[in-house]
Amino acid sequence: MLAFLDLSPVGEHLVALAHKIGAEVSRPNATDVDRAGRFPTESIAALREDRLLSSFLPPNLGGDGATMTDIVAACYVLGQYCSSTAMVYAMHQIQIACLVHHGLDSETLQAHMELIARDQRLLASATTETGTGGDVRSSVCAVTVADGCFSLRKETPVISYGDYADDILVTARRTIDAPAADQIIVLVRRTDAELVPTTDWDALGMRGTCSRGYILTASGPADHVLREPYADISSRTMLPVSHLVWTALWSGIATDAVQQIRANLRKQARKSAGVPPTAPDVAMLHADLELVRSAVAATAQLYERVRSDPAAATTPSMTLRMNALKVSVSLALPRIVTDALRLGGINAYRNDSDQSLGRHLRDLHSAVLMVHNERILANNGSLLCITKDDA
Amino acid sequence: MELRSLIRTVLADHGRLSVDAQTLSGSADLHEAGLSSHATVAVMVAIEDALDIVFPDRMLNRRTFESIDALQSSIESLVVTA
Numbered sequence: 450m451l452a453f454l455d456l457s458p459v460g461e462h463l464v465a466l467a468h469k470i471g472a473e474v475s476r477p478n479a480t481d482v483d484r485a486g487r488f489p490t491e492s493i494a495a496l497r498e499d500r501l502l503s504s505f506l507p508p509n510l511g512g513d514g515a516t517m518t519d520i521v522a523a524c525y526v527l528g529q530y531c532s533s534t535a536m537v538y539a540m541h542q543i544q545i546a547c548l549v550h551h552g553l554d555s556e557t558l559q560a561h562m563e564l565i566a567r568d569q570r571l572l573a574s575a576t577t578e579t580g581t582g583g584d585v586r587s588s589v590c591a592v593t594v595a596d597g598c599f600s601l602r603k604e605t606p607v608i609s610y611g612d613y614a615d616d617i618l619v620t621a622r623r624t625i626d627a628p629a630a631d632q633i634i635v636l637v638r639r640t641d642a643e644l645v646p647t648t649d650w651d652a653l654g655m656r657g658t659c660s661r662g663y664i665l666t667a668s669g670p671a672d673h674v675l676r677e678p679y680a681d682i683s684s685r686t687m688l689p690v691s692h693l694v695w696t697a698l699w700s701g702i703a704t705d706a707v708q709q710i711r712a713n714l715r716k717q718a719r720k721s722a723g724v725p726p727t728a729p730d731v732a733m734l735h736a737d738l739e740l741v742r743s744a745v746a747a748t749a750q751l752y753e754r755v756r757s758d759p760a761a762a763t764t765p766s767m768t769l770r771m772n773a774l775k776v777s778v779s780l781a782l783p784r785i786v787t788d789a790l791r792l793g794g795i796n797a798y799r800n801d802s803d804q805s806l807g808r809h810l811r812d813l814h815s816a817v818l819m820v821h822n823e824r825i826l827a828n829n830g831s832l833l834c835i836t837k838d839d840a
Numbered sequence: 841m842e843l844r845s846l847i848r849t850v851l852a853d854h855g856r857l858s859v860d861a862q863t864l865s866g867s868a869d870l871h872e873a874g875l876s877s878h879a880t881v882a883v884m885v886a887i888e889d890a891l892d893i894v895f896p897d898r899m900l901n902r903r904t905f906e907s908i909d910a911l912q913s914s915i916e917s918l919v920v921t922a
Contacts, residue, residue: 586877628858628874680871680902765900831881838897 450525450700453746455753460519463504467523470495471530479531482657483808486650488613489657492534493571501538503566505545510559511566517546517690517756521697521749528701529708532812533657535701537571537610539694543687544572544618547634547675550686550756557672561636565616573614575637575665576687579604583821586683587629591622592674599635600668606648609660615639619665620679632679641669654811684763689752691820692775696745699816700738703782706789706809707738713793713804730792737785741778748774765836772829779816786810843915846890847908851875854882866909871902880905887911893918 451464475492482489496502505520506512520542527535545565552558564570576585590603601621608617617637622629648662675682710731717725748770755761786809790797796804841849844866851861851870858874875883883905884895893915895904904914 623872627872628876630874630876631872678871680877760901763901765897828877831878835881835884835895835900836897837894 450697450704450742450746451522453743454518454522454749456519456522457514457516459504459513459515460522463501463513463515463519463523464526466499466501467526470499470501471527471534475527475531475534479534479808482531482533483654483812484656486652486656486659488610488659489531489534489537492531493537493613496534496538497569497571500566500569502541502569502571503545505542505549506562506566507549507553510562512562516753517693518749518753520546521693521745524694524697525701525704525745528698529705531657532698532702532808533655535698536655536658536695539698540574540609541572542694543690544574544616546686546690547618547682548572548636551675551677551682552636554676555672557670558636558675561616561673568615570615571610571613573608573610573617575603575605575608575611575617575619575663577605577607578620579606579662581629583824585620585820586632586680588620588622588632589629591625591627592633592635593625594671594674597671598668599671599674601635601666603665604647604663605665606662607660608644608663608665609658611644611661611663612646612659617642617665619667623678630680634675634679634682635667635669636673636675637665637667638669638673641673642667653814654808655815681759681763684768685756685759686762689756689762689767689771692771693745693749693752695816695819696741696774696778697749699778699782699813700742700745702809702812703738703741703785703789706786706806707734709797709804709806710734710789710792727792730788734785734788734792737781737788741781741785744774745778764838765832766838766840769829769832769836772825775820776822776825776829779819779822782816783810783813786813843912844908847887847911847915850883850886850890851908854886855879864908866912867907870905870907870911875905887915891915891919 474495478491503512504515508514524539527538580589581587592599592601619635619637620632623631623633643666645664646661650660714731790806796802797806800807848861855875856879
């Protein structure tokens with residue numbers, strides 16, 4: 450996939466660091482992170498150590514000025530080593546992108562971005578809410594502002610790595626009287642919040658993301674409320690960036706599975722001094738994966754071209770494409786890894802072999818429900834009732 | 841039917857607003873009045889149908905549906921150029 454991506458020099462360096470951290474830290478710990486359902490502490494510490502949490506911030510605020518394409522590439526690389534590490538990294542980058550695209554008009558938020566770079570703060574998000582049926586574009590809770598302070602209380606069924614985040618971007622209704630869809634987003638520092646856990650996280654996959662439910666109560670400076678409506682932040686940044694970084698890291702997970710099968714094929718070819726009979730099946734597996742990766746890469750390049758232009762980044766056809774990518778990729782990759790599992794035989798099936806693909810498959814089954822495909826298809830369905838262009 | 845009252849009727853029938861569309865001021869923010877993205881689709885389709893016009897994709901954004909005034913001027917630009 451990297452071959453398709455126009456990486457900046459920052460991105461080339463980022464990819465090299467992601468490979469180094471992945472190989473030296475994430476992979477050796479991936480099985481334990483999965484088994485224990487524990488946070489990938491070592492990997493996140495390594496990302497901090499090499500300053501990978503601030504790559505996308507502009508250089509004048511202490512970042513590296515990476516492009517979104519660079520970030521997508523890093524997600525793809527990390528996904529090849531540890532899904533949970535890659536997902537934490539990816540979700541952090543979504544929040545960073547929201548601040549960079551929508552927070553630079555605020556001196557307070559700029560100052561906070563400098564802190565993020567200096568201290569390598571980890572950002573999480575609280576968008577889903579109990580009582581909205583999984584619709585992140587409507588809120589029950591509301592923010593109230595008085596005497597220069599915001600306050601809010603949100604019951605959320607899931608905040609990924611909430612126990613480990615330094616800041617949380619929280620959606621809420623603009624005022625106590627605002628309708629459900631009139632939302633804003635607030636930067637909540639962990640020190641401004643009380644998080645009372647309501648559920649633990651013992652899931653089929655993505656076990657290291659520690660996505661517990663909480664009741665979040667927070668109050669802090671009123672200028673931590675982003676000025677732009679969440680509707681605009683979502684359509685220009687949060688939705689497209691989420692779908693790009695997720696599909697990239699999911700592609701990384703599947704790539705690692707397919708690499709395993711390709712390594713087996715090479716071994717068999719050497720042993721039998723010829724082309725093993727399974728070679729065409731491996732070729733089909735590779736072709737299926739290639740289609741996904743090239744689609745992710747092409748969409749990432751497209752987004753990079755338009756992301757600085759709010760009008761171009763939020764056209765209905767862009768939203769349709771981003772949603773379509775997420776749905777298609779989330780369905781294709783579990784199938785591809787299921788095929789890899791079949792080709793890998795008993796060693797891939799075993800949990801206790803070094804060729805096990807169980808974790809890859811379990812982790813990838815989260816893809817359909819990270820913003821559920823049914824909801825995304827309902828949104829695209831209504832967009833298709835009104836849009837005409839298909840360039 | 842006059843355009844403005846047609847817009848108000850469509851908003852009342854399809855907009856699922858939290859306020860009365862008939863008395864809402866022309867400049868009031870429709871999103872703040874509860875117009876969701878889903879209801880926007882219904883409103884748009886109803887207007888297209890009633891006036892036999894087609895909103896081009898470039899008009900499909902939140903600004904077009906920001907207020908009754910904004911919606912009216914968008915529709916008028918379509919009717920004039922049609």
